[in-house]
Amino acid sequence: MAEQKGDRDQVLPLTKNILLLFNFIEESARVKIDIRRYPWRRVLHNGENGEGLIFGIYKTPERLKIFHFSEPVYSDKVWLVYRCEDPFVFNSIQDLKNKTIGIVQGSSAGDEFDSQVNVSFKAEYNTSSLAGRFSKLYQKRMDAFLLYEPRTNLREVQRELNQLYASEFDEYRKKKQEIFCINPHPVSVIDAHFALSLQADRSILDKIDKALIQGKKSGELERIFAK
Known part of the structure; x- marks a missing residue:
């Protein structure tokens, strides 16, 4: 996922909302999320090369030719x-x-x-x-x-x-x-997703999708991003 840098060029910590989201997905989908943060262009490059999921990506016509996309996250x-x-x-x-x-x-x-x-x-x-x-x-x-x-x-x-x-x-x-x-x-206003290279097995996205659908029905996702 994309990094954000502060006034001393340090990578800023993730926001409370994103940490709560990842905790929810780990518990609901029974997966372990290993976070790697890079400049955005490198995130796209790594994802296209199959080096894991991308988080916080928007759909565009060009990206639909490269990636599988999850359900909208927020x-x-x-x-x-x-x-x-x-x-x-x-x-x-x-x-x-x-x-x-x-x-x-x-x-x-x-x-x-x-x-x-x-x-x-x-x-x-x-x-x-x-x-x-x-x-x-x-x-x-x-x-x-x-x-x-x-x-x-x-x-x-x-x-x-x-x-x-x-x-x-x-x-x-x-x-x-x-x-x-x-x-x-x-x-x-743009929907943000998880994404995975079209060349990869999308079974992990299917697990995440189930968790996201559950979170929307229960109202948990809405509560996370209202904080």
């Missing part, structure tokens, strides 16, 4: 993070015209958004370092960047991100005012 909302002092209206992709938007290489934000990259708006390609993206945004090297977040409490996510990534700036330390804001209208 719906990732793709948000725009911007400087609070420089707000802009966003209701549709057309509102991004002539803006510079930070995107992680190899990622997708839905067919409509992907089709307009470097057409309606300019892409600023980023690495897996979330701290690096916040730094670029603070320096006004881009107008906003994409944040993939399944949690439903957007206000809490924004507060958490400012505590983590604005704390190094005097402006935040002195005024205690949030520097980074999340636009309340998502760019897109």
